[in-house]
Amino acid sequence: MAASRIISHPHRPFSPPPSQPHAHSSITLNFTLHPPKRCRFACVLRASLKENDLNDKADLFALPRPLTSTQLSDSVSDGPRLQVAYQGVPGAYSESAAQKAYPNCEAVPCPQFENAFQKVERWLVDRAVLPIENSLGGSIHRNYDLLLRHRLHIVGEVKYAVHHCLMANHGVKLEDLKRVLSHPQALSQCEHTLTKWGLVREAVDDTAGAAQYIAMHGVKDAGAVASSAAAKIYGLNILAQDIQDDCDNVTRFLMLAREPIIPGTDRPFKTSIVFSLEEGPGILFKALAVFALRQINLSKIESRPLRNMPLRMADDNSNGSPKYFDYLFYVDFEASMADPRAQNALRHLNEFATFLRVLGSYPMDTGTV
Ligand SMILES: O=C(O)C(=O)C[C@]1(C(=O)O)C=C[C@@H](O)C=C1
Structure with a gap:
């Protein structure tokens, strides 16, 4: 097996998981950064470590305990x-x-x-x-x-x-509006409705901030997309309710938290990880197979550019121009880190992943929305 690169906590060495599940099993909730085989990942990791040096020092004096x-x-x-x-x-x-x-x-x-x-x-x-x-x-x-x-x-x-509302200052009607302010996510969730109304979108940091701005500046030609709670707080008039493009929004x-929680098996748990892979045919397929082989369901996969090293050289690239985009894969899977299937899957993934970190193992929200 490759040197351990499963990461979750910066100070304590990675300890191999016990073969039996264990109430207080803390498999990847600890990590050590062994020198990675490939220098470029070492650089990326070191860069990200530097940003947290101060926190590391502070933490050394007050090691957090896992939450139950x-x-x-x-x-x-x-x-x-x-x-x-x-x-x-x-x-x-x-x-x-x-x-x-x-x-x-x-x-x-x-x-x-x-x-x-x-x-x-x-x-x-x-x-x-x-x-x-x-x-x-x-x-x-x-x-x-x-x-x-x-x-x-x-x-x-x-x-x-x-549930998004369109709101404006008192006395302002829908026909008076030319613009609408909100968080980009909220604007995209109301895309069809806002297009129908012919309103120009303006992105701001958050929905309630848009409502606050409209109210504070007495704006007459713009409305805000925000919650009914925001309309109440900032004294705005709700012109339309439930304007998102689908009622299931x-x-x-x-x-x-600073501390991980102790993973359990008493209720459905989810685990979130992030990893990167070498380039090659079927390598992502191989990575996802470590879960499929153990009947572990994946609930989310997301890829993001590897920011400090976004382009990868092809091995046979003699002229030095980059060939591939490089990615980090974020995966949520439906198993607790206290479950041996999850431990084995990550051990398996760690054999060929160039970087792997556990972001958390936590109870799934199975409640009604
Ligand atoms: O602006 C807000 O009110 C937020 O809480 C942010 C946010 C987001 O970032 O997605 C949260 C929920 C909604 O999807 C729209 C906006």
Whole structure:
């Protein structure tokens, strides 16, 4: 087997999984970065490590402990309220998702996704809740990239039904509108309706931020696409409700923490990983087969450019021009890291993956949306 490159926690050495499942099995929730065989991956990994050097040092003095499943939806009963960072301003869907994930939490607004990651890393808040994909608009790529760049662990997921409203200042009618402001995802989820109305789209950082802007500046020729909660908070008039292109408009959010949770087998778990592969015919097929062979269902696959080294040289390329695009593959599979099938699948994948990291093993959101 190749040197271990399964990554999840920066400080403790990777320990091979026990052959028997074990309540507190922490297989890939630890990792060591052994010198990778291929230099270019070492460079990529080192670059990403540098960004987190400061956090590494801070962590050395206070190694976090894994969370238990019962701590997951912790509204800490006696202690202080859990603080949960989200991107946007009050009234954003992410705020509602944070409240759904952690019912008694104090939701903490952040201007950008990156700030939410940083707030958790710097111990300013306990968790972050961030959108990762939407049933109409697809993946939120920025958060895939940030999951890799930062060292947080996915500790849960929550699905949230998104109902968009078109809103404007009081006295403004639909016919008066020329423009509509919102988050790009929200605009894309209402594509058909906005086209029908002939409104020019303007992208802003979050839906509720659009509503806030319209209200604060008394804008008369533009509306906002946001939640009914945002209309209420910023005193706007709802001109149309449920304007998304499909009534089933669901966004999946991830809950992130400094500590991983102890994976269980008492309920359905999901595991999220990211890996890269060598170039070659059928190599992705081979990678996905490690799950198929063990009857493990995949629920999501996403590829993203390998940012520090986006182009790969062909082996036989003598003139030095790059030939291939290089990718990272993000896969969610339906098994817990405490399940030997998952451990074996990752051990198998690790034999030929050029990089592999476990982003988290967490209970699936099987509830109603
Ligand atoms: O702008 C918001 O209200 C958000 O919470 C962000 C966001 C997203 O990034 O996808 C979340 C849910 C909706 O899909 C639209 C926007």
